[in-house]
Amino acid sequence: xxxxxxxxxxxxxxxxxxxxxxxxxxxxxxxxxxxxxxxxxxxxxxxxxxxxxxxxxxxxxxxxxxxxxxxxxxxxxxxxxxxxxxxxxxxxxxxxxxxxxxxxxxxxxxxxxxxxxxxxxxxxxxxxxxxxxxxxxxxxxxxxxxxxxxxxxxxxxxxxxxxxxxxxxxxxxxxxxxxxxxxxxxxxxxxxxxxxxxxxxxxxxxxxxxxxxxxxxxxxxxxxxxx
Numbered sequence: 038x039x040x041x042x043x044x045x046x047x048x049x050x051x052x053x054x055x056x057x058x059x060x061x062x063x064x065x066x067x068x069x070x071x072x073x074x075x076x077x078x079x080x081x082x083x084x085x086x087x088x089x090x091x092x093x094x095x096x097x098x099x100x101x102x103x104x105x106x107x108x109x110x111x112x113x114x115x116x117x118x119x120x121x122x123x124x125x126x127x128x129x130x131x132x133x134x135x136x137x138x139x140x141x142x143x144x145x146x147x148x149x150x151x152x153x154x155x156x157x158x159x160x161x162x163x164x165x166x167x168x169x170x171x172x173x174x175x176x177x178x179x180x181x182x183x184x185x186x187x188x189x190x191x192x193x194x195x196x197x198x199x200x201x202x203x204x205x206x207x208x209x210x211x212x213x214x215x216x217x218x219x220x221x222x223x224x225x226x227x228x229x230x231x232x233x234x235x236x237x238x239x240x241x242x243x244x245x246x247x248x249x250x251x252x253x254x255x256x257x258x259x260x261x262x263x264x
Contacts, residue, residue, distance in 0.1 A: 064198075065113040071228075079231060082097070082100070082260070083097045095116055123136070123140030141170075149180070161183045161184075179209070181206075198235050201224070203223050232263075
């Protein structure tokens with residue numbers, strides 16, 4: 038289910054939203070952003086940064102290797118030794134019906150929406166789907182998303198005017214030891230690049246019990262070059 042409408046964020050998600058980078062506002066280059074047309078030649082190179090110490094983690098190269106009938110497949114390769122090749126495919130940019138890391142695979146029904154097109158400042162959406170892992174186990178996941186406005190963003194690939202988009206997700210992965218994981222993403226999307234030039238991701242999960250353990254994780258992606 039994908040509904041473009043106002044949404045209320047869970048309190049745990051609002052906590053995750055604190056601390057994202059902010060950039061100066063910029064005039065809107067277009068009133069509304071349409072879905073990009075992928076022809077199979079696109080390539081984006083991202084540098085991953087640990088936001089806790091600002092050290093480089095690895096470099097990732099994402100390449101469109103199939104784009105037929107409106108669908109797409111992106112293959113991701115890392116420069117870090119031992120990292121498996123990853124792949125994501127979906128019926129349209131940017132949505133994910135299947136993602137694979139090495140032998141691990143997840144599928145989403147309906148496809149997980151990263152960005153709903155067309156999109157413009159003020160767009161909100163709420164999505165509920167079923168995620169199935171490689172062992173056949175299913176989880177009910179929810180996404181709350183919104184587009185905020187245009188900002189001027191600097192990356193190693195240059196300076197861009199980007200649409201700031203935020204996604205909050207409940208991953209539905211609770212078990213006897215942990216409550217559900219909540220994640221927060223801030224995406225800076227540039228139409229001319231056909232993708233994001235910066236992405237900040239963080240998640241939080243809390244253990245069961247009277248004095249529960251709370252785990253946090255975070256990573257930053259920034260574009261270094263694209264074709």
